[in-house]
Amino acid sequence: MSDNILQRARKTFQLEADALSEVQLLLNDDFKQAVLLIQNGTGRVVFSGIGKSALVAQKIVATFNSTGTPSIFMHAADALHGDLGMVQEADVVIILSKSGYSPEIKALVPLVKNFGNKLIAIVGNTNSYLAQQADLILNTTVSQEACPNNLAPTSSTTAQMVMGDALAACLMDLKGFRDDDFAKFHPGGTLGKKLYLTVADVFPGNDRPLVYENQSLKEVIVEITQKRLGVTAVVNEQKELEGIITDGDLRRMLEKNTDIEGTVARDIMTRSPKTIEAGELAVSALDIMRKNAITQLAVVEGKNYLGIIHIHDLLKEGLI
Template sequence: MKQKTTVNIRETAKRTIRLESAAIGSLEQFINDDFEQTVELIAHCQGRVVMTGIGKSAIIAQKIVATLNSTGTPALFMHAADAIHGDLGMITPEDVVICISKSGESPEIKVLVPLVNNLGNTLVAIVGKPDSYLARSAHFVLNTFVTQEACPNNLAPTSSTTAQMVMGDALAVCLMELRGFTAEDFAKFHPGGTLGKKLYLKVADLSRLHQVPKVMLDSTLRTVIVEISSKMLGVTGVVNEAGGLEGIITDGDLRRMLEKNMDASGVKAADIMSRNPKTIQHDELAVNALELMREYDITQLLVMKGDQYHGIIHLHDLIREGII
């Protein structure tokens, strides 16, 4: 049985991060004409990007496919080993094929590359050895050479796979900017989960779930209390005869009034309301409502549609939807 060696865990982790950071930093020198032409090629491609690889590189290829698809570039993954057993059929004449490999010499890659070239598709290599079989056979080469793996034996793909992933991200981001891909476009591909909701959920989507608490300027205290209680939002808007917003009354305003021992018999809504309440337009993103609530340390906003009072959005609405 091998004797256990003493390991400085923190130092090992820091060394790993330093080595992989250096690998990423060195990629800048490899952003050349081939990279630029690859971006232009994909941007004007009428088909899809077909990513392929073997081993750890295949896993990186799948991640890049996911990134491209979510940022507006249609892509799919084809495992290099499965390609020669029927999956080549997924490649159409308009597709761009990108093959990822550290060595560029894997047996599966050597079998696949001539088959792709025979199909007539443009082949792009993301490869760590620019003099390899894959690099020599590709139309464009994106160099991901690293001087050292983070693995202490310099064997397990670590720095090299990190470099591959970053090169894929660089492609995706360049394509996004070239196409003018916006946050609204991103939301179309991410409708689920918190991220999607932050990008598409509007204030009106939440405020419409509630009744609209509303009283007139001359409404009695009893009317105000009943309105706040029945609508169960802890607040009501105060409007004039034309329907314009004049102010807001919260249950806190009611408590403060009672603490002053006022004669409540003649109190009207106008006497206890707060003027110039914080508002938000109904077509704003819900996440913007959250930012306003945080800025002013409040739990609700009055929702407006143009200059008309339209309802309430409450902090609880945002919590329920997972915006927070």
């Protein structure tokens, strides 16, 4: 029984992957013209559809808005009962439909055309009413749905989704949309924090463990214990970072049975430790920690020691 389940799942993946390969070959000059029409337009992109296509349209709207192309969703049925008023003169209208013959779509299309808006069809039937009325056609015809009965929209809605993603990706390229642009539209959550949260936003909440090079081992232990970060920086008289001492450094020293009388900070510190500038992204601190299998980084500004950022800080911020 379980083998049959996995077999059906794998077949679903394969059917939808095959469908995308088919649709990729259908891309033509209309796709290029659609991208340029949206890019050069002064209005928004209004997406519409009915049923499953409406749900896909809403996802594409979210993708467009998050990547710098202002878009709205208008349900095809609601458009006939007042929502058509949201369409403005300069807007480009994109209607999604598998058949291109849904009653709501057939009623909506002439209204959009009467308004004078450019109409793009993402459609699975290029001989349909929607396709014949559209200014540009993005063909999402699939030979088979992944549904066992070849009925439920599966491969066809996947094709619609990827067509929308392709439009968004091309528009991002044309606009030179970068990481910092992306951060403006994603200020919340883990994604946003990875793009804008800096080390300076995080480390000031910690104590600032610090000893001088000639301070005793006892003073080092007390500093590490009191500041509760498992580490202390070792600095010179100018407060410039010379090294760090971790809990692990202390344990390894004691394992060697070193004569601790007269031992000072400079004798056991790790010289040239891993550091990060306060202005760097917090996610960069996480990358350094992971690559070097460490849990703390000294924060510096040039040679000056500012404090410690701990992996627990990044965990609290949701970066891990």
